[in-house]
Amino acid sequence: MQFHSSAHRRGLDEQAIFHAIRNALTVIDLEDGELDALADEVEATNYDVEALKIRRRGRPPLGSAPADVVPVRIDPELRDRVTRAAQSAGTTTSDIIRKALRHYLAVT
Structure with a gap:
């Protein structure tokens, strides 16, 4: 995904912008004004970039640690x-x- 140069001029990290808007967008093709508005929001909101970078993959934990798969034969x-x-x-x-x-x- 390419980001508009105004985001770069503002010193915004591309990953910060991507993570802040990735779940809200269904269309990647943005108009310049739309991207500027999103960049303004990211700049004004002071998102925690490190928290946004954390990837949460897989299933949620069932207990205190990742669950084991235990194959069992049943009739x-x-x-x-x-x-x-x-x-x-x-x-x-x-x-x-x-x-x-x-x-x-x-x-x-």
Whole structure:
């Protein structure tokens, strides 16, 4: 993405501008006045550039650290029951299995 020279003249970091507007734009082809207005907003808002640079990829954590994937074999009947329970609860089979494990471990 190319940024207008007025943004450069203002000393604005291209990454700061990109991160500040990336989620708000659906069209990349901007008119000069539109980009100037966005550059003015970025300059006036004093965005935390370092915070904007942090990339949040992947799924949100489930606990205190990234979750492990634990493959488990289950029979087709149990799989069907888990699938039906998840659909009924409006959630995922993984969520049902995690809840069942937590319940089992709390009881034993």
